[in-house]
Amino acid sequence: GSFSESLNDKWNRSSPFNFFLTKAKGIDNKYNANQSVHIKEILSESFGELVQSAQFNYKIDVDWLVQCYPESFRSKPLLIVHGFKGREKQDLESEAAKYDHIGFCQARLDIAYGTHHSKMMLLKYTDGIRVVIHTANLVHGDWHQKTQGVWISPLFPILLGQGSGESDTKFRKDLIDYLTAYNHPKLRSWIEMIKTHDFSDCRVHLVASVPGRHTDISKDKWGHLKLRKLLKQVEPSCKQWPIVGQFSSIGSLGAKSEDWLCSEWLSSLSTMGQTLVEKSQLRLVFPSVDNVRLSLEGYPAGGSLPYSIHTAKKQTYLHSFLHVWKSDRNGRTQASPHIKTYMRMSPDGENLAWFACTSANLSKAAWGVLEKKGYQLMIRSYEIGVLFLPKSFSKEVFKIKDDNFLVPFDLPPTPYEKSDHPWIWDIPHVNKPDTHGMKWCPN
Ligand SMILES: CC(C)c1cccc2c(O)c(C(=O)O)cnc12
Numbered sequence: 001g002s003f004s005e006s007l008n009d010k011w012n013r014s015s016p017f018n019f020f021l022t023k024a025k026g027i028d029n030k031y032n033a034n035q036s037v038h039i040k041e042i043l044s045e046s047f048g049e050l051v052q053s054a055q056f057n058y059k060i061d062v063d064w065l066v067q068c069y070p071e072s073f074r075s076k077p078l079l080i081v082h083g084f085k086g087r088e089k090q091d092l093e094s095e096a097a098k099y100d101h102i103g104f105c106q107a108r109l110d111i112a113y114g115t116h117h118s119k120m121m122l123l124k125y126t127d128g129i130r131v132v133i134h135t136a137n138l139v140h141g142d143w144h145q146k147t148q149g150v151w152i153s154p155l156f157p158i159l160l161g162q163g164s165g166e167s168d169t170k171f172r173k174d175l176i177d178y179l180t181a182y183n184h185p186k187l188r189s190w191i192e193m194i195k196t197h198d199f200s201d202c203r204v205h206l207v208a209s210v211p212g213r214h215t216d217i218s219k220d221k222w223g224h225l226k227l228r229k230l231l232k233q234v235e236p237s238c239k240q241w242p243i244v245g246q247f248s249s250i251g252s253l254g255a256k257s258e259d260w261l262c263s264e265w266l267s268s269l270s271t272m273g274q275t276l277v278e279k280s281q282l283r284l285v286f287p288s289v290d291n292v293r294l295s296l297e298g299y300p301a302g303g304s305l306p307y308s309i310h311t312a313k314k315q316t317y318l319h320s321f322l323h324v325w326k327s328d329r330n331g332r333t334q335a336s337p338h339i340k341t342y343m344r345m346s347p348d349g350e351n352l353a354w355f356a357c358t359s360a361n362l363s364k365a366a367w368g369v370l371e372k373k374g375y376q377l378m379i380r381s382y383e384i385g386v387l388f389l390p391k392s393f394s395k396e397v398f399k400i401k402d403d404n405f406l407v408p409f410d411l412p413p414t415p416y417e418k419s420d421h422p423w424i425w426d427i428p429h430v431n432k433p434d435t436h437g438m439k440w441c442p443n
Pocket residue numbers: 058059116117135137303304305306
């Protein structure tokens with residue numbers, strides 16, 4: 001139907017970046033047109049004749065997910081890749097018992113506090129494979145009134161003999177390495193399938209994390225050291241440009257900014273080879289209490305922004321780096337962010353030296369922390385994201401306006417007012433009512 005044809009047109013118009021935001025109910029519909037997608041569009045019949053799919057995620061509502069597929073695709077094999085154990089794993093599997101086309105792959109989480117955060121769709125069609133890397137859980141609320149990021153790959157055709165099937169960005173090899181790291185029999189068939197397809201049109205780099213204590217040649221395959229390795233390709237002319245990090249949760253980063261944030265982590269993101277950057281050049285975007293209170297969802301949006309008082313109290317230095325969520329350019333100031341993006345922007349906010357969208361929040365668990373005097377990078381969680389480097393698009397920088405590069409929020413970001421405080425999900429917020437006249441009283 002015309003509904004789904006429009007996604008093919010939309011995808012063509014979004015080239016070469018193919019980066020989208022999720023549709024948000026309740027904003028002016030002009031902002032839900034181009035460069036906005038819904039999960040039902042991605043899975044629709046005329047976006048590809050589905051043979052089988054794999055859904056990698058954290059929160060999964062099985063019944064809701066099944067009805068996101070068109071009726072005719074609800075018998076095509078669906079592999080759900082998750083990180084649950086014990087009772088949560090049982091609950092997930094019993095929720096799916098009535099669907100005989102659904103199988104499960106439990107990702108190993110051998111390091112405490114790790115989670116399977118990665119959000120990816122592998123879509124096998126009759127004529128090729130498509131990869132979707134995004135930031136939304138497979139639950140209704142994540143696709144309803146939030147700001148989420150979605151990268152939709154080209155249709156990678158079956159390799160017909162000539163050519164390596166690899167892109168300049170080595171995306172296929174990196175994706176195979178990521179899937180191999182699960183070391184799970186149910187992903188072996190997907191790995192073999194990917195090897196028979198032509199990924200040469202892929203223009204993004206893969207930035208992923210897998211749990212482990214990575215050393216030697218594996219040390220810069222994952223997390224912030226992979227990003228550091230890739231950013232050595234960035235134009236040195238951007239060395240004074242600020243780094244912007246935007247996320248929906250914050251981990252325990254240490255008692256001082258020099259413990260990890262402004263040393264190890266910022267060194268990776270400000271890499272151009274050797275230059276480091278002043279911490280004044282680091283701008284962090286995380287919703288304030290009023291951003292949550294005045295959002296379309298109201299305080300319940302804060303249920304997806306799990307920054308705890310226990311953690312916040314230990315790192316009040318962070319609050320001087322914080323900027324509000326403001327996205328007037330996309331009509332999404334009230335669509336609470338669950339997207340995570342990282343970028344290097346020109347001081348005027350008009351150009352980007354690079355841009356990444358990933359499942360990774362601002363945490364050591366996601367990006368990794370160096371241990372044993374830098375001998376190993378310890379990562380707790382699975383994460384996956386895409387990096388856009390100008391050189392992969394034959395450019396020196398991304399000119400946001402001229403290149404029509406979709407940036408999820410307004411640049412330069414707006415600093416917190418004195419009266420602003422970061423959203424904290426496990427304390428009461430009762431001074432002012434939210435958009436629905438409600439207050440927030442967590443138990
Ligand atoms: C602290 C945990 C349980 C949590 C709370 C609220 C939202 C969360 C979320 O959105 C993710 C995710 O998207 O991967 C992961 N953990 C989330």
